[in-house]
Amino acid sequence: MYDAASLKAEEFISDEEIKETLSFADANKENTALIDKILEKARQRKGLDHREASVLLACEIPEKIQEMFALAEQIKKDYYGNRIVLFAPLYLSNYCVNGCVYCPYHLKNKHIARKKLTQEEIRKEVTALQDMGHKRLAIEAGEDPVNNPIEYILESIRTIYSIKHKNGAIRRVNVNIAATTVENYRKLKEAEIGTYILFQETYHKESYEKLHPTGPKHDYAYHTEAMDRAMEGGIDDVGLGVLFGLEMYRYEFAGLLMHAEHLEAVHGVGPHTISVPRVKRADDIDPSAFDNGISDDIFAKICALIRISVPYTGMIISTRESQAVRERVLPLGVSQISGASRTSVGGYADEEDEEVTSAQFDVSDRRSLDEVVNWLMKLGYLPSFCTACYREGRTGDRFMSLCKNMQILNCCHPNALMTLKEYLEDYANEETRKIGMELIERELEKIPNPKVKKTAYEHIHDISEGRRDFRF
Ligand code: SAM
Numbered sequence: 001m002y003d004a005a006s007l008k009a010e011e012f013i014s015d016e017e018i019k020e021t022l023s024f025a026d027a028n029k030e031n032t033a034l035i036d037k038i039l040e041k042a043r044q045r046k047g048l049d050h051r052e053a054s055v056l057l058a059c060e061i062p063e064k065i066q067e068m069f070a071l072a073e074q075i076k077k078d079y080y081g082n083r084i085v086l087f088a089p090l091y092l093s094n095y096c097v098n099g100c101v102y103c104p105y106h107l108k109n110k111h112i113a114r115k116k117l118t119q120e121e122i123r124k125e126v127t128a129l130q131d132m133g134h135k136r137l138a139i140e141a142g143e144d145p146v147n148n149p150i151e152y153i154l155e156s157i158r159t160i161y162s163i164k165h166k167n168g169a170i171r172r173v174n175v176n177i178a179a180t181t182v183e184n185y186r187k188l189k190e191a192e193i194g195t196y197i198l199f200q201e202t203y204h205k206e207s208y209e210k211l212h213p214t215g216p217k218h219d220y221a222y223h224t225e226a227m228d229r230a231m232e233g234g235i236d237d238v239g240l241g242v243l244f245g246l247e248m249y250r251y252e253f254a255g256l257l258m259h260a261e262h263l264e265a266v267h268g269v270g271p272h273t274i275s276v277p278r279v280k281r282a283d284d285i286d287p288s289a290f291d292n293g294i295s296d297d298i299f300a301k302i303c304a305l306i307r308i309s310v311p312y313t314g315m316i317i318s319t320r321e322s323q324a325v326r327e328r329v330l331p332l333g334v335s336q337i338s339g340a341s342r343t344s345v346g347g348y349a350d351e352e353d354e355e356v357t358s359a360q361f362d363v364s365d366r367r368s369l370d371e372v373v374n375w376l377m378k379l380g381y382l383p384s385f386c387t388a389c390y391r392e393g394r395t396g397d398r399f400m401s402l403c404k405n406m407q408i409l410n411c412c413h414p415n416a417l418m419t420l421k422e423y424l425e426d427y428a429n430e431e432t433r434k435i436g437m438e439l440i441e442r443e444l445e446k447i448p449n450p451k452v453k454k455t456a457y458e459h460i461h462d463i464s465e466g467r468r469d470f471r472f
Helices: 015-028 032-043 050-058 062-080 119-132 150-162 182-190 205-211 220-224 226-232 249-267 296-309 323-332 369-378 396-404 412-426 430-444 450-464
Strands: 083-093 136-141 172-176 238-241 273-275 314-317 336-338 382-384
Touching: 015 050, 015 249, 032 050, 032 062, 050 249, 050 296, 062 296, 062 323, 083 119, 083 150, 083 369, 083 412, 119 150, 136 150, 150 172, 150 182, 182 226, 205 220, 220 226, 226 238, 226 249, 238 249, 249 296, 296 314, 296 323, 314 323, 369 382, 369 430, 382 412, 412 430, 412 450, 430 450
Parallel strands: 083 136, 083 336, 083 382, 136 172, 238 273, 273 314, 314 336
Antiparallel strands: none
């Protein structure tokens, strides 16, 4: 029944295979010979399959867990260096016809303020985001064919890309909207989106159907097969994720890796990113109503294991997580974080009344973008506003090969430095600017290729003179 290359949801995410995987993991969680063998495979940067990774997740031996964390840190350093890419979500509309029981946008919620941005309001939001220094957005919307049809999403993307305020520009729009048709994915591709992101929420079919009792999202197969349709429509950067807290984390973890293996088997390229959201308090949602919440320790272990299992897949942590949790998981393999996020519709241009909110969930990290940039640099990271890859056509397997050939230091690293320089020139406060300028000086020296290094020096200088948007 289980077939990674099948196009049927229940065959590539086989419940039977997951259950067998969990039994295998339980039976071997103290089998140090096998655990060492798996860790050795991961050390050779070969990645791990869902069975191997599940054994490590089940293992509770403290020294072995330490090895997993250390390895995750090493792989992160080797493939991603110290760069952390920054982005912000932009909520377009919270009209929704689904019944998702964990999401306050569900149809029956009459308390939440329903809003849909007009193109003029989008202009205001994007201007506010540009004024913070953002260059990369993830647009979010509820599923509502009448209020939020694909034409509305496409028009909004065009508006976002068209706005040029002072030196600001949104150069990459990622899209997180409900599962749709191949034809619509093709239209999104033509609109030049970056990554198409869709969280599975849960891979457990029975729970999925209970958690999505009504609306088009109820259809497990249609949702689970969405990434195949997206890829058929020409989008080759897709982002996976599960909403931790809904189902047993070990089940979800195995499902997530099986989904990644499936994309690799069918399309020859794994997911571009994996997100690891946890259920949060929201308008009429109490996270304690779900009994599968995970501790920060397990959360960190999951992040580390994703990093060693799929070394070439970016990992995203949102402001659902606090500063402290973000700080803990950053070295374990996170490559992208959001900053200064508002999860309400229109929340960047206008502060919302706390009582009648349109927000999707409470954010834990409420710092400004400048505070986040400053904090990252003080921790030794290099904040990046880079959007070069997809603009240079380096998507799907072309991006993966850059990563596999360890060309990050000759490409992503200088791009990070140049985009950070733009941020410092245009948006940073004095202290952040000072720390950043010193960081850039030091980091430029790390570029191995002398030609690239020389060009990067020149461009950094040109940015001080007012020029913008250089990329390798
Ligand atoms: N409606 C689209 C869909 O069905 O995929 C767009 C996604 S929604 C705007 C973004 C994500 O937020 C959801 O996929 C879900 O995982 C997450 N989410 C929903 N309610 C949440 C909550 N209470 N806490 C944390 N994350 C939540």
